[in-house]
Amino acid sequence: MSSSPIQYADELNAQQLAVVESKPGPALVLAGAGSGKTRTLIYRLSWLIDHGFAKDRILLLTFTNKAAKEMMSRAEQLLSGRGGSKAFWGGTFHSTANRILRKYSKLLGLKHNFTILDTDDSQSLIKAAMREFAGSKPTVKKPSPALVHDVISFSRNSGQPIDKAIELKYPELVKEIEFIEKVATEFERKKRASGSLDFDDLLIFWLKLLQNPQWRPIITKQWDYILVDEYQDTNWIQDQIVRLLADEHHNILVVGDDAQSIYSFRAAQIENILQFPKQFPDTTIFRLERNYRSTPEILELANEVIEKNTKQFRKKLFTQEESFTKPELVVAQDTTQEARWIAEQILALENDGVDLANIAVLFRAAHHSQELELQLNKRSIPYEMRGGLKFFERAHIKDILSYVRLIANSQDEAAWLRILLLQPGIGDVAAQKIVRQVTVADTLERALNTSVSLSAQASAGWQGLAKHLVKGLVVQKDFTVGALIRLLLPDYAQYLSAAYADYRQRIDDLEQFAAFADNYEDLLEFLAEMSLQESFALRGKADVHQGSMVVLSTVHQAKGLEWHAVFIMNVSDKSFPHPRAMREPGGIEEERRLFYVAITRAKRRLYLSYPISGSSYALSLNQPSDFIREINQKLLSGDNFSQEGDIIQIGSDGERSFLPSIDQL
Numbered sequence: 001m002s003s004s005p006i007q008y009a010d011e012l013n014a015q016q017l018a019v020v021e022s023k024p025g026p027a028l029v030l031a032g033a034g035s036g037k038t039r040t041l042i043y044r045l046s047w048l049i050d051h052g053f054a055k056d057r058i059l060l061l062t063f064t065n066k067a068a069k070e071m072m073s074r075a076e077q078l079l080s081g082r083g084g085s086k087a088f089w090g091g092t093f094h095s096t097a098n099r100i101l102r103k104y105s106k107l108l109g110l111k112h113n114f115t116i117l118d119t120d121d122s123q124s125l126i127k128a129a130m131r132e133f134a135g136s137k138p139t140v141k142k143p144s145p146a147l148v149h150d151v152i153s154f155s156r157n158s159g160q161p162i163d164k165a166i167e168l169k170y171p172e173l174v175k176e177i178e179f180i181e182k183v184a185t186e187f188e189r190k191k192r193a194s195g196s197l198d199f200d201d202l203l204i205f206w207l208k209l210l211q212n213p214q215w216r217p218i219i220t221k222q223w224d225y226i227l228v229d230e231y232q233d234t235n236w237i238q239d240q241i242v243r244l245l246a247d248e249h250h251n252i253l254v255v256g257d258d259a260q261s262i263y264s265f266r267a268a269q270i271e272n273i274l275q276f277p278k279q280f281p282d283t284t285i286f287r288l289e290r291n292y293r294s295t296p297e298i299l300e301l302a303n304e305v306i307e308k309n310t311k312q313f314r315k316k317l318f319t320q321e322e323s324f325t326k327p328e329l330v331v332a333q334d335t336t337q338e339a340r341w342i343a344e345q346i347l348a349l350e351n352d353g354v355d356l357a358n359i360a361v362l363f364r365a366a367h368h369s370q371e372l373e374l375q376l377n378k379r380s381i382p383y384e385m386r387g388g389l390k391f392f393e394r395a396h397i398k399d400i401l402s403y404v405r406l407i408a409n410s411q412d413e414a415a416w417l418r419i420l421l422l423q424p425g426i427g428d429v430a431a432q433k434i435v436r437q438v439t440v441a442d443t444l445e446r447a448l449n450t451s452v453s454l455s456a457q458a459s460a461g462w463q464g465l466a467k468h469l470v471k472g473l474v475v476q477k478d479f480t481v482g483a484l485i486r487l488l489l490p491d492y493a494q495y496l497s498a499a500y501a502d503y504r505q506r507i508d509d510l511e512q513f514a515a516f517a518d519n520y521e522d523l524l525e526f527l528a529e530m531s532l533q534e535s536f537a538l539r540g541k542a543d544v545h546q547g548s549m550v551v552l553s554t555v556h557q558a559k560g561l562e563w564h565a566v567f568i569m570n571v572s573d574k575s576f577p578h579p580r581a582m583r584e585p586g587g588i589e590e591e592r593r594l595f596y597v598a599i600t601r602a603k604r605r606l607y608l609s610y611p612i613s614g615s616s617y618a619l620s621l622n623q624p625s626d627f628i629r630e631i632n633q634k635l636l637s638g639d640n641f642s643q644e645g646d647i648i649q650i651g652s653d654g655e656r657s658f659l660p661s662i663d664q665l
Contacts, residue, residue, distance in 0.1 A: 006046060006078075016040045019253075019286045020047045024225070026246070026280035027253040028273070032317045033302070033600035034293030034562070037255050041229060042074045044253060045088070048225055049079070057224040059245070060090040063233055068092050071229070089223065093238055097202040100209065100219065107215055108205055110197070117191070117198045123149050125194075129186035133179060143176060143498055150501040152184045156200045157267035159236035168584075169265070172497065203237045210244040220245055231256030232273045233263055239272040243279055250280055258313055259306050262556060262594045264586070274311060291317045291600075293562050295324040298599065298606050301635045306596045308630055309589045317600075326637035327599075327606035329628065335570075336519070338611045339371040342567050343379050345607065346550055349565055356382065357548035358564035362555050362598050364576040366505060367391070367512035368569060369552050374529075376550070386553035392530065396496060396506040397513060401530055403488050404481070406469060408523045410444035422495055423465050425457030434462060444469065468492075481526045482518035485510065504580070555598045566602035571595075572610040572622035595627045608636070 008020055016036060019029050020043045031037035041060075049055055060075075062068045068091045075090065089096065098116070105112045117125070127145040143151075151173065155165035162184060163177045173180065191197065197205065209215050226246050228234075231254040234242065246252035254276060261270040277283040291299055299317045306312070332338035346359055363369060370391040376383050391397065399422060402415040409415075413435055420431040434452050441447035448466040452459075468491045489510055496503040520526035551563065570576060577591030599606060608628065612621055 006043075006050070008043060008047065012040070012043060013290055015286065015288050015290060016043070019288070020044045022253075022284060022286070024251045026250050026276075026283040027286060028231075028276050028283050029253065029255040029286045029288060030313050030315055031255050031257050031288040032291060032315055033257065033260065033597070034291040035288035035317075036290075036292055037229070037257075037288060038070065038074065040288060041227060041255055042071065042078055045075055045227060046078050053225055055079075055088040057222065058088040058227065059096070059223040059225070060088065060227045060229075061096060061242070062090075062092055062229045065092060065095075067229060068095070093241070094199055094202050097206040100206055101197075101202065104209060104215070104219070107212075108208060110205065111195045113195070115194075115196045116202070117196050119149070119199075121196075122187075122198045125190045126152075126183060126187050129183045129190060132186060133182050142179070143173060144500060146501040147173075147498075147503070148180055148183055151180055152187065153200055154267050155184075156204060157235040157237055158269070159240075200237075203241065207237055207241050207244075210241060216244060216247075220248060224249060224251060226252040228252070228254040229256075231276070232258050232261035232270060233268045234272045235267040236269060236272075239269065246280070250282070252280070258311075259309075259315075259593055260559065260597050262559065262590060262597055264584075264590055270311065270586070270590075274313070285313070287313075287315045289315050289317055291319045293603050294319060294600060295321050295604055297324060297326045297635070298602050301327050301606070301631065302596055302599045304631055304635055305592065305599060305627060309592055311586070311589055324604055326635065327602075327608060329636045330607060330609040331624075332609060332611045334613045335371045335516070335611045336375075338569060338609050339375040342372060342569060342607075342609065343375040343381060345567070346376075346381055347379065349605070354564055355548050356550050359567075360551040360553060360558065360561075360563040360565075360601065361567040361569060362553055362558050362601065363569050364555060364578055364594070365508055366554055367509040368575065370509075370512055370516055372552065372569065381550060382548070383550040383552050386551050386557045391509070394506075394509065396492075396500075396510060400485060400488060400492060400510055400513065401527075403469065403492070404484060404523070405527060407444060407484070408527055410441060410447045411439045413439055419465065420462075423461035425455070425459075425461035427458075430454055430458040430462075464491075480518045481520040481523055482514040482516070484523075485514040485517050489514065555594050558601050559597050562601055562603055564603050565605035565607070566598070567607045567609065568595075568598045569609050570611065571608050571625045571628055573625055574622055575610075576625050576627065592627060595625075 009017055012020060013036075016039065019027070019040050029037070029040065031040070045058065045060065048058060060071060062071055072090050075088075089099075091099075101108070101110065101114070102112060105114065123145040126149050130142065130145060130148065147170075151162065151166060151170055154169055155162045158165060160168070162181050166173050166177055166180070191201065209219055223245065226242065228242055231242075233256070242252070242254070254273070256273050258270055258273050261268060261273070264270070277285065294302070294317075296319055299319055303316050330338075330341060332341060342361060346356070349359055350356055361369075361372060369385070373383070373391050385391075399418065402412075402418040405412045405415040406419070416435045416438065417431055420426050420434055421428070426434070433454070437452050438447040438450050441450060448469060452462065454462060468488065489507075492510075493503075493507055496506050500506055517526060520529070551558075553561075555568075568576075576595065577588060581587040581591050610622060610624060610628075
């Protein structure tokens with residue numbers, strides 16, 4: 001055993017040190033939010049090297065390229081003077097699989113120079129396969145290549161046949177099971193014929209190597225110790241790979257937090273981390289519970305929330321940070337009032353010296369940002385949408401606006417072109433031909449009755465669009481703009497379901513957009529407001545590097561990040577937990593984990609809010625989320641000076657008043 005140049009006891013807390021200096025063998029490290037898991041993992045790597053493990057016989061597996069780069073950089077810094085980190089194997093599951101397959105491709109009958117298909121490449125092959133079974137006639141009845149790719153990928157990564165995967169995650173595609181199965185088989189044939197692998201293949205073929213009893217020793221003998229990060233995010237294939245890698249020597253340490261397992265829609269399985277001690281019966285379990293991020297008040301709330309889950313390893317986060325202020329619960333009359341309050345509170349925080357980049361607003365679903373974006377724009381508060389487009393820049397929002405624009409102005413050429421190209425059978429040439437004739441008409445009724453000489457396919461698409469727009473004319477003068485959008489939505493939703501893998505999220509966006517539009521009875525006023533939002537978006541792109549910006553993000557996109565102040569909005573019974581997730585096995589507990597992740601992003605200030613109604617026209621009222629109802633009210637505050645358990649309500653004039661307890665709402 002060599003003497004170590006690092007004084008580990010001086011660099012780590014007691015819980016981290018116990019992990020780093022633990023004996024070889026299987027170990028499960030339950031790393032709470034903000035507990036320094038990366039630091040612990042890198043120091044474990046260093047300790048192993050100091051105590052006789054050769055660097056080139058240690059394998060470190062991560063999930064994302066960003067995490068891999070951070071791990072390698074920190075390892076390089078820590079191991080500086082001892083040969084650095086370049087000798088050990090470190091990287092993502094996929095990059096490591098690629099290295100393995102390049103070396104042992106012949107065993108699997110693969111070419112050494114196989115190419116790797118990205119997502120676009122894979123969807124192109126699937127599209128070609130679909131043509132062979134669906135024919136060349138365009139139709140909206142078959143799912144898009146992107147959606148078929150999602151189904152196939154989920155099936156493979158979850159270890160389930162396609163029919164079971166569809167029944168679980170894509171029930172609306174049950175009638176397409178046989179078609180998708182045929183496409184999947186042809187997709188595999190095309191990949192093999194072209195000497196290419198997709199991302200899923202990298203893991204699948206690595207697993208095939210390990211499942212072969214003759215080949216497994218050739219692979220596993222390369223490493224004496226396995227380190228795995230973010231184990232709660234592993235899917236079925238990755239879990240099988242990890243088990244087989246350590247099957248003989250059992251020298252494996254996995255780090256993760258079951259309380260932050262939130263990616264089941266990507267086929268991640270929380271059971272992998274929960275069952276790890278059963279897979280390796282001599283496992284030592286460690287807990288990292290000291291949080292270096294948040295105040296005691298925020299952590300007390302987080303502990304209270306996650307305590308309600310039954311499928312978990314119990315742990316309790318604590319901190320040595322000084323006490324600050326309690327998380328605040330705010331109830332608004334509607335979504336507009338909620339958004340106004342958040343925008344004003346952001347300005348107040350900025351005036352108090354908090355940098356805008358240190359403020360985040362989190363939400364369960366992307367469409368919840370719509371009203372807030374409008375209010376931020378009105379106050380010239382710069383913001384960035386993390387992991388996606390701003391609400392009014394999204395294609396489906398622009399699509400439905402184009403329908404509305406035509407009902408207001410039948411000579412809007414840009415709107416005609418946009419929606420014509422969405423119709424089956426209509427391409428650029430046919431669209432231009434239609435536009436030249438219909439824009440001459442002075443009303444939409446006359447435009448829709450225009451006779452245009454088209455091919456049979458284009459004619460069918462044009463007639464379908466005409467029927468769609470006629471519906472809008474019926475309610476144009478007698479209802480709100482929201483009612484108009486709802487009338488247009490069913491036909492447009494058929495296009496979305498065939499065109500996009502995330503069509504359900506897009507439909508949610510449009511339903512929220514319709515609720516927002518309920519506030520407008522004047523069509524031209526509504527369209528003018530939307531045009532202003534688009535101009536704000538364009539201006540924001542030009543100014544993107546000129547200052548700090550508030551972060552707007554879904555909770556999923558916010559995992560792993562932190563901010564001084566965090567707002568979690570729309571925490572109502574109809575939004576968080578998400579209604580769709582509630583219908584899936586284990587859905588309520590994953591939603592609660594998602595809420596826990598949101599809470600633990602906050603360092604100093606945390607605000608929870610929800611609107612009583614979705615809009616001024618809403619007939620049904622929201623209740624606080626069950627996750628709010630579960631909380632001991634003494635952990636929440638209406639503001640810094642209210643009594644314990646007070647809840648703030650924001651009135652139409654922006655004034656605050658106190659509400660009774662949650663149980664009385």
